[in-house]
Amino acid sequence: MKIETIICDIDGTLMSPGGGPFVDDKIKKVMIDLQKSGKTIVLASARIFQGVLPLALQIGMDIYGGYILSSNGTYAYDVKQKKILFCHEIKKEDALCFWEMGLKEGVDFGIAQPNYMVESGFSIGFYLDHFNCDVDVMITSDPKKYVNDIISKCSLSQEKEILDKAYNSLKEKIEENYPYNVIRSNDTFVDIVKKGCGKLEGLKELFTYVHLDFKEAAAIGDGNSDASMLQACAFSATLENGSKACKEVADIITPSYKEDGCLVFFEKIMHL
CATH class of the missing domain: 3.40.50.1000 (HAD superfamily/HAD-like)
Incomplete structure (x- = not known):
């Protein structure tokens, strides 16, 4: 071999x-x-x-x-x-829509850009990810102000028990209606990426x-x-x-x- x-x-x-x-x-x-x-x-x-x-x-x-x-x-x-x-970019309008969907399910939402992450909160998955990444984090309730560059992925974060409840519902809504895949990376972190x-x-x-x-x-x-x-x-x-x-x-x-x-x-x- x-x-x-x-x-x-x-x-x-x-x-x-x-x-x-x-x-x-x-x-x-x-x-x-x-x-x-x-x-x-x-x-x-x-x-x-x-x-x-x-x-x-x-x-x-x-x-x-x-x-x-x-x-x-x-x-x-x-x-x-x-x-x-x-x-493979995510459209800004789709990312903002998913942001609202995530908040309704009780999970924090993040949008990855080259210069900084835009996040709705700093729950455990995002907290751990912050130590891995040499990138600033913008916590906001108004993501439209700060999403202005290419989006490589979106993410969901929350305690395992909360994310367990939200994951299947969000996966079904997003994958059935949008050209994206929803991937459970670990117990406290979910990624949304382009379909395929x-x-x-x-x-x-x-x-x-x-x-x-x-x-x-x-x-x-x-x-x-x-x-x-x-x-x-x-x-x-x-x-x-x-x-x-x-x-x-x-x-x-x-x-x-x-x-x-x-x-x-x-x-x-x-x-x-």
Whole structure:
């Protein structure tokens, strides 16, 4: 098996959820060594772009090359060339409509733009996400004033029990009436992206664009949104903290992120 490309989720995989913009030094060193050996890294995350770029720079992707796939597959970026490859935008009028729908269901709503996030509140999912992203947050009851740039995704956040009650209703209303997908990223966070977008779909578009091959790719991830990309690759891993969907398709299960389980995956890649 020849592995040329390594696809990595971030939260719950390379670090704890809400663990900040950087990996620890052990993981950093191994990821740099992999690139020095000729591997290409793709960081595929539900985080917005500003939450992934610091990590990409930490591990030298601006030197060795590599790609960011952020906002659950809607935004692709060539780190070395400093170039946006694609962005599947959400219409402003749709985002503002979803904002009102979310508030009626008792959840906070967020709109992701390049320069700052616009949010209706600072509940747990947004609170954790704030530590990951080098981006300002505007809390407002009047989003029309502050939404003035491209929108890569919208998000819902609330305590798990509240989000559990709201999720199915909002997913049904949005997916049946608008060209968007509603994706549960974790217990306290939901993303809304253009229909047909997701990590696997974004990877397919990226791989076509830059001539990479799933037959020469390995992936690691822990969430439900990672399962399809794990299944598509020649070799894949999830962690002990991974979802049931990931564990059903992964080739190996490593220790949890608390034990730096990703290092077991990287060691396997070194010897494939």
